[in-house]
Amino acid sequence: MVTGMTADVPAARQIAAAVADPELPMLTVADLGILRDVAAEDGHIVVTITPTYSGCPALREIARDLQHRLTQAGFAGATVRTRIAPAWTSDWITPEGRRKLQAAGIAPPRPAGPDPAPRGPVPLNLTMAPRDQVACPQCGSPDTVQTAAFGATACKALMRCRTCHEPFEYVKEF
Amino acid sequence: MTDDEFTAYHALADETEDHRWAFGTGFTDPLEGIDTSVPDGVNAAALSAYCLMLGDDALIYSHRLQQWMTRLPELEEETAVANIALDLLGQARMLLARAGRAEGAVLAEGAALAEGAALAEGAVLAEGAGRDEDQLAFFRPEHEFRNVRLAEHLDADFAQLAGRLLIFSAWRLALFSRLRDSADPVLAAIAAKGAKELAYHRDYAAQWVIRLGDGTELSHGRMQAALRSIWPLVDELFRADAVTGDLPGVAADPAGLRAEFDSVLGTVLAAATLDHPDSAPMAQVAGQSGRDGVHTEALGYVLAELQSVARADPDATW
Numbered sequence: 001m002v003t004g005m006t007a008d009v010p011a012a013r014q015i016a017a018a019v020a021d022p023e024l025p026m027l028t029v030a031d032l033g034i035l036r037d038v039a040a041e042d043g044h045i046v047v048t049i050t051p052t053y054s055g056c057p058a059l060r061e062i063a064r065d066l067q068h069r070l071t072q073a074g075f076a077g078a079t080v081r082t083r084i085a086p087a088w089t090s091d092w093i094t095p096e097g098r099r100k101l102q103a104a105g106i107a108p109p110r111p112a113g114p115d116p117a118p119r120g121p122v123p124l125n126l127t128m129a130p131r132d133q134v135a136c137p138q139c140g141s142p143d144t145v146q147t148a149a150f151g152a153t154a155c156k157a158l159m160r161c162r163t164c165h166e167p168f169e170y171v172k173e174f
Numbered sequence: 175m176t177d178d179e180f181t182a183y184h185a186l187a188d189e190t191e192d193h194r195w196a197f198g199t200g201f202t203d204p205l206e207g208i209d210t211s212v213p214d215g216v217n218a219a220a221l222s223a224y225c226l227m228l229g230d231d232a233l234i235y236s237h238r239l240q241q242w243m244t245r246l247p248e249l250e251e252e253t254a255v256a257n258i259a260l261d262l263l264g265q266a267r268m269l270l271a272r273a274g275r276a277e278g279a280v281l282a283e284g285a286a287l288a289e290g291a292a293l294a295e296g297a298v299l300a301e302g303a304g305r306d307e308d309q310l311a312f313f314r315p316e317h318e319f320r321n322v323r324l325a326e327h328l329d330a331d332f333a334q335l336a337g338r339l340l341i342f343s344a345w346r347l348a349l350f351s352r353l354r355d356s357a358d359p360v361l362a363a364i365a366a367k368g369a370k371e372l373a374y375h376r377d378y379a380a381q382w383v384i385r386l387g388d389g390t391e392l393s394h395g396r397m398q399a400a401l402r403s404i405w406p407l408v409d410e411l412f413r414a415d416a417v418t419g420d421l422p423g424v425a426a427d428p429a430g431l432r433a434e435f436d437s438v439l440g441t442v443l444a445a446a447t448l449d450h451p452d453s454a455p456m457a458q459v460a461g462q463s464g465r466d467g468v469h470t471e472a473l474g475y476v477l478a479e480l481q482s483v484a485r486a487d488p489d490a491t492w
Contacts, residue, residue: 054367055264081207084268085363087370121434122347122369125377126384126445148250149378150257154371158250174370 007075012045013038015073019065022058023153024171026104029062033092036083045070045078052088052174053154090155090174107137107159107170134170136161146170203306204267210275210360218283220420221358222276222304223320227415227465228349229269230321233311234473235342236262237480238326239335247332254378258339261371268364270307275360277304312484316474317467323456324407325464326473333386333393333400339379340442341404345411347372348434352426361424380442387446394447401443401451409455411435415465 016038017030029035029049037048047066051059063080070078090109093101098108133142141163148158156169212218239259246252281304324342329335350372353365386397412432418425443450462468483490 051264051367053261053264054268054364054371055260055262057260082205084205084208084367085359087363087367120351121437122351122373122376124380124438124441126380126442148254149374149381150250150254152253154257154261158253172374 007040007043007045009038009040009045011073012040012047012070012075012078015069015075016047016066019062019069022061022065023155024101024106026100027093027097029066031094031097031100033094033097034062034088045075047078047080048083049080050083050088055154088174090171093171101171102137105137105168106156107134107168109171109173110134112173134159136164136166137168138166139164144168203271204264205271205275205360208360210272212276212279213358216358216424217420218276218279220417221361221424222273222280223417224421224425225269225273225276225361226310227320227417229266229273229310230319231325231342231346232262232266232269233480234319234321234476235325236260236266237476238328239339241479242329242335251332255335258375258378261368261375265364265368265371266311267307270310272360272364274304274306274310280304308484312481313488316469316477319464319469319473319477320467321464321469321473322407322410323464323470323473324404324411326469326476327404327407328472328475330403331396331400332382333396334404336379336382336386337397337400338404339375340383341408341411341439343372343376343379344438345431345435347376348431348438349426349428352431356425357423376438380438383442383448384446387443387448397446398448398451401448402453405451405453406456410458410463410465413463413465 016035017028019029019035021027021029021032021034024032032052034049034052035047036050037046039046039048047070049059049062049066059082063082066080067078089112091112093108101108134144135142136144136159139161141161143162144159145162146157147160147167150156151158151169155171155174157172158167159170160167212221236259239255239262242255243252246255324338327334327338329338347369350365350369354362354369356362356365383397386393388394389397412428412435414428418427440450456463456470459468
């Protein structure tokens with residue numbers, strides 16, 4: 001994979017992009033939008049990732065997984081870097097990632113849009129509901145209710161459908 | 175394990191030195207690979223002390239929230255409070271790492287550290303390097319912690335948890351919103367990410383304050399009493415500290431956060447049918463409080479627990 005001092009960046013990108021996220025294993029790091037860059041520096045592959053949340057405990061494992069798979073594929077000396085700006089947003093989850101979430105019974109986030117208050121006070125949300133209705137990933141009904149603002153991971157909330165009565169998870173706009 | 179079976183889950187059980195999970199397990203620097211040079215014109219000693227303050231707020235408050243685990247009324251609140259504590263621990267790690275790197279820049283210049291950032295006796299540093307997050311979290315004595323006293327408070331009941339979380343997150347969100355424009359790009363990036371997290375924390379707390387305040391006679395009374403007991407710790411959040419004045423364009427003036435904080439609290443308290451608490455601010459000691467390393471008795475108990483493993487066996491690995 002490494003010819004002389006020129007690393008095959010597209011091949012490395014393909015390998016890196018296929019690595020699964022440990023918290024949402026149905027998604028790859030590319031689907032989730034945390035894979036920010038794959039480049040060559042001095043003949044070695046450098047992968048850049050960004051955390052979803054400040055306390056994300058999986059980031060370290062993802063980095064090891066990336067390094068391991070790249071090394072295994074012949075990219076000796078591949079390294080992984082963290083980038084913290086700009087901050088990850090749920091808008092970086094790809095259309096393919098959203099489709100996979102939906103198929104796994106997890107409601108994907110609606111558009112977070114630009115930072116709601118880039119340089120002013122952040123508005124309060126005093127209702128026990130997301131900003132607008134989340135459709136049930138099982139039956140498609142918009143008649144759903146939030147049961148908990150935080151789920152098994154910080155990026156998810158718990159919801160329940162009032163039509164089919166199934167509980168489901170929902171990836172929050174962030 | 176064959177190579178094909180390698181996943182992040184296996185990595186958790188992998189016995190190498192560079193990636194485990196708590197003190198003694200070789201956490202890596204959360205700012206690894208990020209340019210942490212101190213921008214020209216920024217006072218590195220003051221920047222280090224400032225990041226230490228904000229990092230200590232998050233570290234100590236995160237620990238207090240962690241102490242609620244298994245004691246909350248419902249599983250949904252367990253997951254919420256655990257996630258909030260984890261977000262704050264993540265903020266603490268980055269801020270303490272940033273404080274350490276800025277400290278390294280000061281040491282490299284051979285200059286004096288700001289008061290409150292003094293090296294612990296016997297601390298061994300690589301040339302030009304500051305302390306890492308573990309040294310800062312586990313090997314500083316109580317008087318070197320710079321958190322506000324609100325962070326170390328022990329919640330007596332769930333109403334105090336909700337009220338204190340509302341106060342802490344409304345204040346910190348107002349602060350982080352401003353720090354997104356900090357002239358230190360590392361601090362600006364930490365704040366931009368943290369602000370998004372804090373908006374969820376504040377909403378969660380506000381919703382509970384409203385449910386309890388606008389609930390039964392009993393829940394209303396408990397919520398009102400909780401706010402009254404926490405309120406003496408609020409004034410300190412907006413007091414001038416020793417380093418902000420040395421960081422123009424980098425830090426945010428604490429007094430400038432008060433109007434936004436009052437407006438948020440006013441909205442929530444009105445929706446919750448609660449009266450604005452009027453308890454007098456807690457006394458300072460010779461004009462000093464949390465930001466000067468002068469704490470309540472509560473911090474000693476937090477640190478005794480937080481630091482016990484590290485202190486008992488500084489070389490422990492597991």
